[in-house]
Amino acid sequence: MNRYIYLFFICIGLSFSACDEDYLDVKSPDQLTGESFWRNESDAEAGLAAAYSQLECATSYWGFAEIKFTVELFPSDLIKLGNDALNYEDWFSIFNFNTTAGNTQTTQYWNIHYKGINYANQVIEKVGEMTEEQINTSAKDRILAEAHFLRGYYHLKLLLNWEKIILRDAYPKGLSGIDKGVSERTECWDFIIKDFETAAIHLPENNSIENMGRATKWTALAFLGKANLFCASETNSDPAKYYKAAKTAFEPIVAKKGDNLETSFISMFDGTNQNSDEALFELQLSTNTDNGSWFKFPYHRWLKPAGLGGWDEIAGSDFLLQEFKKEGKTAIDGRFDHRLYETLFFDDEYFNDAANPRVYSYTYKEWWDYNGIPYDKTGFRKYLPKSEDEFYSTAIGNNIPLLRYADVLLMYAETLNELDETSAAIPHINVVRARAGMPAMTGSSKSDVTKQIEHERICELAMEGSRFHDLRRWGKLNATMADHGRTGVSDATHFFPIPESEINSNNAIE
Structure with missing residues (x-):
């Protein structure tokens, strides 16, 4: 994928040049526009690269860590602020749960994810319109599947951090397309789940070396299971429906991978075991700066x-x-x-x-x-x-792992436990514990397994951005934070406020 990513700059302007309104009387016939860009498979790959380029806010040298880690880690009870972090008011407000609509970190997080959604929507529409003469069917199906996955992924990240988000199922073709209101969470979950389901149908099981890091069938199924599991904890109507759907998504991954985790835990994070067999999705970074590319950060x-x-x-x-x-x-x-x-x-x-x-x-x-x-x-x-x-x-x-098989095993165990298949859940927990050198868990009741899963998710996934969202979906956020001396959490501050810039530019949001 890296050989295409430098082309994403070409696509940055497409969302502007594709507008219906004409602002110039004369247009150069040599200038690429949203209509003329999508000519062949190479263009389709370049457009897809643009959609990948926004992953994890890895878009600027200084901003990467300051956006991703502050937004995803600072609300967690697993961290405390270092001395220098106290110098940044917007960071401190995230930690203290008093973020305002003008917070620079959450605003950039919101904007970058919607930019990724915009690029994914362009791919879905424009590649979808390509003929067989322009692109062969198998390449078209895969590229569209990846775009659906990325659109679902970006929406998922937003929904985990905001109570209500804007579902962008098409890219704006004019100023009138910008105004769109927020959707209820149930509608958002169903939209995200549908995108992951669509992606899983046509994505390949494995990547070639030159395509390493791109989403696969297992990536889509893993996030499909995660989305259903998280949705189940929020719905009061029929949570079993979503737990069963999560089980169905996780089962083929577990059947394929079995008990196979990487022997060395730290190797997946220190640069010595990148794109490991345990990695289901991983942010691709590199020190290679060929063609002006830049994918390394401090x-x-x-x-x-x-x-x-x-x-x-x-x-x-x-x-x-x-x-x-x-x-x-x-x-x-x-x-x-x-x-x-x-x-x-x-x-x-x-x-x-x-x-x-x-x-x-x-x-x-x-x-x-x-x-x-x-x-x-x-x-x-x-x-x-x-x-x-x-x-x-x-x-x-x-590289930075974004979803690992160990996480899938713990989510699968949680799903089974919620479906009262507790005895079937325990072996998957013990696989994760064994890699950490720990003996099999004690206890066998449903409540024992629930407590053990919480412990394992803390130890296994610390700094991987899951803790705050886990606490919220389990209904344990307020009490846990209070126990750990973190004040300011209430029903009104479980989520970030919609950015002021969005409110000012989108007439459909009050």
């Missing part, structure tokens, strides 16, 4: 605590550290849950063995005495590069 510097020479924007919460430790040193080698050591830096003999320093040839205590300045926070290790050269570089191009 997100490791944003994540690094001050003791590691970073910008000190985020740290692990005390609750997260204790949740990892609550089962004690019961791993097969007498240590804590192995995911603890691969997610956090903390004061432990594991990190303080001078004969075997774990962090770029330094012990934990040596790092926290960096420049003689003591540090009182728990740092994140997850996503930091394994290579010491990369660690000290200004930008890195390591």
Whole structure:
């Protein structure tokens, strides 16, 4: 896909040049427009690349981490703010649940996702109109399926963060198309689910090396299951319908992959095992700058605590550290849950063995005495590069997993448990625990499994953006945040406000 992505700049102007209104009396016959651009398969691929280009807000050097991580991680009870993050009022307001409609981070998050939706809609319409002489049927079907997946994905990310969103099922062809109101959540869920269902029909099971990172059938099925599971927790009419649909979506993935998880947990985050067999969808980054492309970012510097020479924007919460430790040193080698050591830096003999320093040839205590300045926070290790050269570089191009098979196993177990198939859920939980060096879970009741799934989702998915949404869909947000000293959460602040810029430009929103 990378060989097409540099062309996405061509497509940026298509949403403007495709308008019905004519603003110029004379048009150059050589100028590409929304009508003349879509000529062949190469153009279709370039248009699709534009739709992929907005993934995870990875659109600007400085903005990537500051938009993605602040919006998705700061509301969670698994983090505390680093010292430097306190300097940014808009970041601080997200953490304190008092975000306004003018917040720059949430506004950019909203705008970038809708830009991705706009590009996906252009592909769906324009490639859909292409003839067999322009593009062969199999390529057309796949490109359309990917566009449906991306449209569903962008809408899903928005619906997880806003109570009501605008369903954009077509790109605006004129100023009149901009005005559109928000939809009820049930309508949004059904729309997202339909897009994932449509995508799963024509997407391939595997990617060739040159197409690595593009959505596959398993990607679409995994997100189809997730959308149904999350929707089930919100509906009062027939939740079993959505749980059953989630089970149906997850089942073929589990049948294909079985108990196969990557042996090394941290390798999927430190750049040494990119596009692993466990990755169902992964943000493709790279240090390659051919043809002026730029897909590397300083997100490791944003994540690094001050003791590691970073910008000190985020740290692990005390609750997260204790949740990892609550089962004690019961791993097969007498240590804590192995995911603890691969997610956090903390004061432990594991990190303080001078004969075997774990962090770029330094012990934990040596790092926290960096420049003689003591540090009182728990740092994140997850996503930091394994290579010491990369660690000290200004930008890195390591991929970021967006959905892993371990997450599917936990969601599948949750689905089975909700359908009262509790005994069938437990083995899938234990597969995830075994990779972390932990023994099989104790307990066998439905409530035991529910509690265990919450614990595993914390330990397995910390920093992967699921925690806040999990708490909200489980109806545990207010009580949990209060228990962890996070105030300001109420029914009115479970979601971000619609950005002021959208309200001002869209006459259908009050």
